[in-house]
Amino acid sequence: MTYIKSRHMNKLSNLVILPACIILLAACGGGGSSSSVVVPGAPSLTSVTGGNAQATATFSAPSSTGGASISAYTATCTAGSSSLNASGAASPLTVTGLTNGTAYSCSVTASNSAGVGAASSAMSVTPTAVVSVPGAPTLTTMTAGNTQAVAAFTAPSSNGGASISAYTATCAAGSSNLTASGAASPLTVTGMTNGTAYSCSVAATNSAGKGAASNAISATPSTSVASCSQANNFPDVSLRANFIDYNQDGKTASDSNAALQPKVTVTCTSGVVSVASNGVPNFDSDGIGKLATDVVAFVVNQVTWKFSETPAVAASSTALNLLGPIGVMVNGVQIYGPNEAPPDYTADPYKAGILNFCGGHVNQYHFHSFPECFFNQKTLGGVSTFLPAKTPGVVIGYALDGFAILSPYETCTSSDASCVNGVKEITSAYKYIGTGAYTTENAWNYNTYQANYNGSTLDQCNGKIGSNGSYAYYATRQFPYYMGCYKGTKTTQ
Numbered sequence: 293m294t295y296i297k298s299r300h301m302n303k304l305s306n307l308v309i310l311p312a313c314i315i316l317l318a319a320c321g322g323g324g325s326s327s328s329v330v331v332p333g334a335p336s337l338t339s340v341t342g343g344n345a346q347a348t349a350t351f352s353a354p355s356s357t358g359g360a361s362i363s364a365y366t367a368t369c370t371a372g373s374s375s376l377n378a379s380g381a382a383s384p385l386t387v388t389g390l391t392n393g394t395a396y397s398c399s400v401t402a403s404n405s406a407g408v409g410a411a412s413s414a415m416s417v418t419p420t421a422v423v424s425v426p427g428a429p430t431l432t433t434m435t436a437g438n439t440q441a442v443a444a445f446t447a448p449s450s451n452g453g454a455s456i457s458a459y460t461a462t463c464a465a466g467s468s469n470l471t472a473s474g475a476a477s478p479l480t481v482t483g484m485t486n487g488t489a490y491s492c493s494v495a496a497t498n499s500a501g502k503g504a505a506s507n508a509i510s511a512t513p514s515t516s517v518a519s520c521s522q523a524n525n526f527p528d529v530s531l532r533a534n535f536i537d538y539n540q541d542g543k544t545a546s547d548s549n550a551a552l553q554p555k556v557t558v559t560c561t562s563g564v565v566s567v568a569s570n571g572v573p574n575f576d577s578d579g580i581g582k583l584a585t586d587v588v589a590f591v592v593n594q595v596t597w598k599f600s601e602t603p604a605v606a607a608s609s610t611a612l613n614l615l616g617p618i619g620v621m622v623n624g625v626q627i628y629g630p631n632e633a634p635p636d637y638t639a640d641p642y643k644a645g646i647l648n649f650c651g652g653h654v655n656q657y658h659f660h661s662f663p664e665c666f667f668n669q670k671t672l673g674g675v676s677t678f679l680p681a682k683t684p685g686v687v688i689g690y691a692l693d694g695f696a697i698l699s700p701y702e703t704c705t706s707s708d709a710s711c712v713n714g715v716k717e718i719t720s721a722y723k724y725i726g727t728g729a730y731t732t733e734n735a736w737n738y739n740t741y742q743a744n745y746n747g748s749t750l751d752q753c754n755g756k757i758g759s760n761g762s763y764a765y766y767a768t769r770q771f772p773y774y775m776g777c778y779k780g781t782k783t784t785q
Contacts, residue, residue, distance in 0.1 A: 533673025
C-alpha cells in the first residue's frame with residue numbers, strides 16, 4: 293500500500309490514505325477487463341446413418357460455446373485421402389458424394405467467432421445404394437408346345453439398384469398356377485394341360501424381392517404344336533403392343549385394312565423349322581424413299597420359309613442369289629441381299645437412298661439394310677424398342693441356311709477403346725471402293741472384303757463363331773448389312 297500526504301502535512305486530520313491504483317489508473321490497466329472468447333468445445337456425435345452415396349450425422353451441441361454463439365457445425369467423413377464435408381446451423385448434417393461400399397470415419401466440429409473447435413468422437417459408416425424391386429420385364433412371345441409353353445422376354449428397364457437374381461414365368465388357368473424360374477430368357481413352363489388356355493407373364497427378382505409382372509400373353513398347349521429354340525425368337529407380331537408406331541398416331545395398318553394384320557407361325561418338324569408369314573410388317577409404311585410419291589401401302593405376301601433346325605458350316609461357302617430372299621426377319625418379313633435389280637445397276641439401295649426408316653421398301657416389303665426401327669422406335673405397347681437395343685446375342689432373323697442373324701453387339705472389356713458399358717458394336721470387314729455414284733455402281737463390284745478391316749472380326753459371309761461355339765451372321769450397319777455369302781447349305785424353298 294502506498295500512502296500519499298496532503299499539502300498540509302502538519303495537519304494529520306487532513307491526511308488521506310488511498311490505494312495508488314485509484315490515482316494512477318493507467319498503471320492498473322485502464323478502466324477494468326472483460327472475459328475473452330475461445331473456440332467452442334466438441335459436439336457429441338450420437339449417430340451416423342449411411343444412405344445411397346451419403347451419410348447423415350446426428351449430434352448435440354457442445355457443453356461450452358466458448359463465450360460466443362456457434363455460427364456453424366461441420367460434419368466431415370474421411371476415407372483414405374478422400375475427405376468430404378457438409379455444414380449447417382444445426383443437427384443433422386448430410387454429407388453427400390460418398391462412394392457406396394467404402395467405409396468412412398465421420399466426426400463433427402462447431403465454429404464461433406474465435407474459430408473451429410475440437411472434433412467430436414468419430415463414428416464409422418459405409419454408404420450403400422438403396423435397393424428396390426426390379427421393374428416389369430417385357431414378355432415378347434409365348435410359344436405353346438406339348439403340355440408346355442416357352443416364354444421369351446426382355447429385361448426390365450430398371451433392376452432396382454441390384455442385380456436381378458432370377459426371373460419367374462407364371463402361367464395361370466383357373467386354380468392352376470404353374471411357374472418356371474431361371475436366370476435369363478427363355479423360360480419353359482411345363483405340366484400344362486393340352487387344350488387349356490393359360491394367361492402367362494414374367495416377373496424379375498433381386499435382393500429386395502420380386503417386382504411387378506410383365507404384360508400377359510395367352511398360350512394354349514397342344515400335342516399338334518411343335519416347339520424349338522428358334523420359335524422362341526419370333527415375337528408375336530399379331531399383338532398390337534408389338535406394333536412400331538413410327539408416325540406416332542396410335543394406329544396400325546390393320547385399323548383401316550384387317551388384311552394387314554401381321555401374322556407369323558413357327559413350327560418345327562423332323563429337324564426343319566417352318567416360318568409361315570403373311571409378310572406384313574409390324575410397322576408403319578411411312579417414309580419409304582425420298583419423295584412423298586414413293587410412299588406405298590403394304591400388301592400381303594403369304595410365304596412359308598424353311599430352314600434347318602441344326603445348321604452346319606459347309607465345306608465351302610456359296611454365293612447369295614443376286615435377287616430375291618436370303619433370309620427371314622423375326623417379324624416374318626423377307627430379307628434380300630444388299631443390291632437392287634439389274635435395271636437399277638445392281639446398286640446398293642441403302643446408299644442410293646431408296647429405303648424407308650426401317651431399311652426396306654416397296655409394297656411386297658423386304659429388307660435390304662439394317663432394321664433401325666427395331667432398335668430406335670417405341671411400340672404401341674409402350675416399350676422403348678421392339679428388340680433390346682445395344683444388347684449382345686439378340687436374334688433378329690434367320691438365313692435360309694438356318695444360321696441365326698444377330699444384332700451387331702458383343703461383350704467387351706474396358707481395355708478395348710470401343711467398349712461402352714461392357715458392350716461394343718461389331719462392324720463388317722467390307723471396304724467401299726467406289727466414287728460415290730451410288731445409284732449407278734454395282735454393289736458387289738464396289739465393295740471388297742478385307743480381313744480385319746477397321747478391326748472387324750467378321751468373315752466374308754459377315755459372320756463368325758461366337759463364344760458359345762456356334763456360327764452366326766451379324767446384321768451390320770455397313771455393307772453387306774446381313775450376309776456376304778452362305779456359310780451353310782441353303783434349304784430349297
